[in-house]
Amino acid sequence: MIAIVDYKAGNLTSVKLALEHLGVDGAITRDPAVIEGAERVIFPGDGAAASAMEHLNELGLVAPLKKVVDKGTPVLGICLGTQVICDHSDEDGGVDCMGLLPGRVKRFNPPDQLCKIPQMGWNTMRFKRKHPLFEGIEDDSEFYFIHSYYPVPADMAFIMGETEYADATFASAVGNGNLFATQFHPERSGRIGMRLLKNFTEWDGSC
Amino acid sequence: MLSKRIVPCLDVRNRIVTKGVKFQNNIDLGDPIEMAVRYSDGGADELVFYDITASAERRSIDIGMVEEIGKVVHIPFAVGGGIENLDDMYKVLLAGAEKVSVNSLAVKNPAIIGEGARIFGSQCIVLGMDPVRADDPKKFPSGYEITTRGFRERTGMDALDWAKRAQDLGVGEIVVNSVDADGTRDGFELPLTKLIATNVGIPVVASGGAGTPQHLIDVFQKAHADAAIVASMTHTGDYTIGQIKEVLDAAGVPVRKKW
Numbered sequence: 001m002i003a004i005v006d007y008k009a010g011n012l013t014s015v016k017l018a019l020e021h022l023g024v025d026g027a028i029t030r031d032p033a034v035i036e037g038a039e040r041v042i043f044p045g046d047g048a049a050a051s052a053m054e055h056l057n058e059l060g061l062v063a064p065l066k067k068v069v070d071k072g073t074p075v076l077g078i079c080l081g082t083q084v085i086c087d088h089s090d091e092d093g094g095v096d097c098m099g100l101l102p103g104r105v106k107r108f109n110p111p112d113q114l115c116k117i118p119q120m121g122w123n124t125m126r127f128k129r130k131h132p133l134f135e136g137i138e139d140d141s142e143f144y145f146i147h148s149y150y151p152v153p154a155d156m157a158f159i160m161g162e163t164e165y166a167d168a169t170f171a172s173a174v175g176n177g178n179l180f181a182t183q184f185h186p187e188r189s190g191r192i193g194m195r196l197l198k199n200f201t202e203w204d205g206s207c
Numbered sequence: 208m209l210s211k212r213i214v215p216c217l218d219v220r221n222r223i224v225t226k227g228v229k230f231q232n233n234i235d236l237g238d239p240i241e242m243a244v245r246y247s248d249g250g251a252d253e254l255v256f257y258d259i260t261a262s263a264e265r266r267s268i269d270i271g272m273v274e275e276i277g278k279v280v281h282i283p284f285a286v287g288g289g290i291e292n293l294d295d296m297y298k299v300l301l302a303g304a305e306k307v308s309v310n311s312l313a314v315k316n317p318a319i320i321g322e323g324a325r326i327f328g329s330q331c332i333v334l335g336m337d338p339v340r341a342d343d344p345k346k347f348p349s350g351y352e353i354t355t356r357g358f359r360e361r362t363g364m365d366a367l368d369w370a371k372r373a374q375d376l377g378v379g380e381i382v383v384n385s386v387d388a389d390g391t392r393d394g395f396e397l398p399l400t401k402l403i404a405t406n407v408g409i410p411v412v413a414s415g416g417a418g419t420p421q422h423l424i425d426v427f428q429k430a431h432a433d434a435a436i437v438a439s440m441t442h443t444g445d446y447t448i449g450q451i452k453e454v455l456d457a458a459g460v461p462v463r464k465k466w
Contacts, residue, residue, distance in 0.1 A: 010328055013303045017277050047328040114431055116410045118330055120380060121434065122210045122252055122463040142210065142463045144283055146305075146330040146379075165209055188283045188305060190247065190466050 002201065003038035005065070006030045007055045009080055010046025018187035018194060024201045032064035040201065041068050043181075045080030049105065049149070050092035052084050062098055069100050069179050074205040076133075076197075077181030079147060082174065085181060086151050101176055102154035108166040115166050118148045125161040125172045125184070131207060133173075133180055133199045134160075141192045143172070143184035150183055178205030210463045211427045211455070212252040212434035213448055214412065215441055217242060218259045219288075222272060225259070226439050227390055236442045240275050246441075247280045250448040250466045254284040255308065255382075255436065259357070261289025268295060270302050277303020285333055296323050300331060308382065310335035311355040314362055314369075317376060324377030334378040338366035338399060339386040351399055358386045367402055374407045381407065382436070384414035392418025392439055400430035412436060420446065420454035427460050 004015050006028050019026035026042070027034065035041060043065065045052055056062050069075055077085050084097045089105035097105070110117055122142040127134060145163070150170035153159055160180070161173035172183045180200070186193035217224045219239050227233035236242070243254055256276065258268045268289040276284060286299045287308030299307045307327075313320050313334055323332045337358060338351035346352075351366035370381055383403050385396035395416045404411040413426045414436035426432045440446050452462045 011300050011303075011305065011331065013277060013301055014305065017303055018281060020278070021281065046330060110408070113405060113408055116433055117408055118379060118410070119209060120330070120410045121212045123208065138465070141465060145209075146283075185283075188281065190282050192466070194281055 001038055002026045002040045002042055003035045004028045004042045004044065005035060005061065005081075007045070007052065007059055007061055009052045009055060010044065012044055014185075015042055015044050015078070015187045018197055019201070022194065022198050022201060030059050030061065032060060035061070035064045036067055038068070038073065040074045040076070041065075042076045042078065043081040043085070044078040045084065046146070047080055048092055049080065049084055049089040049095045049097065052080055053095055053097060056084070056098070065098065066100065072178050072205050074200065074203050075179045076200045077179070078187070079183060079185055082151055082181035082183050083149055085179070087154075089149060091149050101151075101158060101174060101179060101181070103158065103174070104152050104154075105149050106152055106168075107149050108168060110166045117166070118146055119165045120146050123163050123165060123172075123184075125163050127161050128159045131160050131175060131180070132203050133196055135199050136195050137192055143182070143186065143189040143193060145172075145184045147183060151181075175207070177207065208461045210252065210461045211432070212412075213423065213451060213462070214253045214255055214434050214436050215246045215251050215448070216255040216257065216414065216436045216438045218257050218438070219269070219272065220260045222269070224442065226442055239272060240279060242442070243276050243280050243284070246448065247282050250452060250463070251282065252463055253282060253434070254280065256284065256286050257308070258286070258288035267291065268299060270298050273299055273302035273304055287333070287335055293319065293322060293326065296327060296332075300327055306331045306333045306380070308333040308335045310337065313373065314353065314355050314364070317372065320373060320378050321376040324379070329377050329379040332378045333380045333382060334373040335382045335384060336366065336369060337384050337386050349402055354386055366399065367406060370403045370407050374409050378409065380410045380412060382412040382414050384436070385416060388416030390439060391416055394418065394422040395426040395430065395432075395435070397425060397430045400426055400432050404431040404433070410434065420451045423451060424455060424458045424460055427455070428458075
C-alpha cells in the first residue's frame with residue numbers, strides 16, 4: 001500500500017486516481033501509524049510553505065516522515081512536498097522546513113512582465129543522472145509544472161534533472177537514496193508522468 | 208523552455224458537449240468523457256469544462272461528471288459554470304480537477320476569489336472573464352466592458368481594471384474570452400489579449416475566435432498569450448491538436464511535441 005500524505009495542502013485526488021489507474025492501492029492519510037507502516041509514501045502538496053509547515057507540525061507528521069526516510073521506505077515528494085523537505089524556504093518571509101534533503105527554496109525572479117509567475121504549464125527536464133524512476137522516459141521529456149518557488153539542493157549530487165525558467169536553471173527532480181522528489185506533477189503529466197509514477201510503485205529505494 | 212499551451216474547451220449541457228456562436232445557437236457535438244480522452248491522448252495540454260446551463264438552471268455543477276473525467280484524464284483540467292460558493296470550489300477540486308474557474312460569481316462577490324486562493328492555493332483559482340467591445344473611453348479606458356451570464360448582463364466594469372484587481376485578489380490565471388470573437392473562427396481578439404497579457408504578471412489564456420493554426424500563432428506571437436483555447440476548430444474535426452502543433456512548431460512557437 002502507498003500512503004498519500006494528507007496535510008491540508010492541496011489536491012490529493014489526482015494522485016490517488018493516477019495510482020488507481022496503475023492498479024496500485026493508495027490511501028490518503030494523515031495517520032502517522034499508517035504512514036510509518038506503508039510500503040511507499042507519496043508526499044504531495046500545493047499552496048504555500050508556511051501553512052504547509054504549520055499543518056505538518058499541528059498534525060504531528062514531521063517525525064513520522066523523518067522516520068520513513070531514515071528507515072529506507074521509498075518516498076516521492078511532489079511540488080510543494082518537494083520544497084518543504086528542504087531545510088528552508090524563502091516563501092512567506094522565510095520558513096524553516098523539514099530538512100529531509102539539504103537545500104533551500106528560492107523564488108523565480110522574472111526578467112520582465114511577459115515571464116509569468118507562477119510558471120504554469122509544460123516544460124522539459126534534462127537528466128543530470130541516471131535514476132530508476134527515469135526508466136523508459138526519454139531525456140528532455142515534458143512535464144506539468146505550477147510553481148513560483150524551486151528547490152536548490154546543497155549538493156549538486158542531489159540534482160537528478162534540470163529545467164529552465166525565468167532567471168533560473170533549477171532542479172526539477174532531486175533525490176538522495178530512497179528519497180526522490182519532483183517539482184512537476186507526474187500525476188498530471190500524461191503518459192510520461194504515469195510512467196514515472198509506475199516506476200516509483202516498483203522502486204525498492206535503491207539507486 | 209515553457210511551452211505555449213493549447214487548451215480545448217468543452218461546453219457541456221446535460222452531459223453533452225455543445226458549441227454556439229457568441230453564446231447562442233448551440234449544436235451538440237458529443238460525449239464529454241469520450242472527447243476528454245481523445246483530446247488527452249491527442250496532445251492537448253490541458254482541458255477546460257464549462258457546465259454551461261448550471262447557473263441558468265440554478266443548480267450546482269455536475270460533480271459526477273468531474274469525477275468521471277478525473278478517472279480517465281491524466282493531464283490538468285479546469286472546471287467552471289455554476290460555482291456558487293467555496294463549498295462548490297472544494298467539491299470540484301476534491302473530485303479531481305486541477306483548477307476551478309469562476310466568472311459571474313467573482314463579479315458578484317470579488318472577495319471570494321481571494322478566499323478561494325487563500326484556502327486552496329492561487330494556482331487552482333482561475334478567473335474567467337467575458338469582455339465585450341465598448342465605445343466609451345471615459346467609462347472603459349481599455350475599450351472593453353466585462354459582461355456576465357454569457358453576455359446577457361453588462362457590469363459597467365472595465366476589463367483591464369478587473370484583470371488587475373483579480374490578480375491582486377490572488378487568482379493564479381485569467382481566461383480572457385472575447386464575446387465579440389466567440390465561436391466566429393475569425394481569429395482571437397488580439398488587442399484585448401495583448402492588453403491584458405502585458406499588464407498582469409500571471410498567465411493569460413486567450414479564448415474566443417480560434418479558427419486556424421495561424422490564429423494561434425498570432426495570439427502567441429503578437430498578443431503574448433500563455434495559452435489558447437480552441438473549441439469549434441477541433442471539436443468539428445477540421446484540425447487535430449497534433450496538426451495545429453506542427454504548424455506552430457514550424458513557426459517557432461514552443462509547443463509540447465511528445466505525449
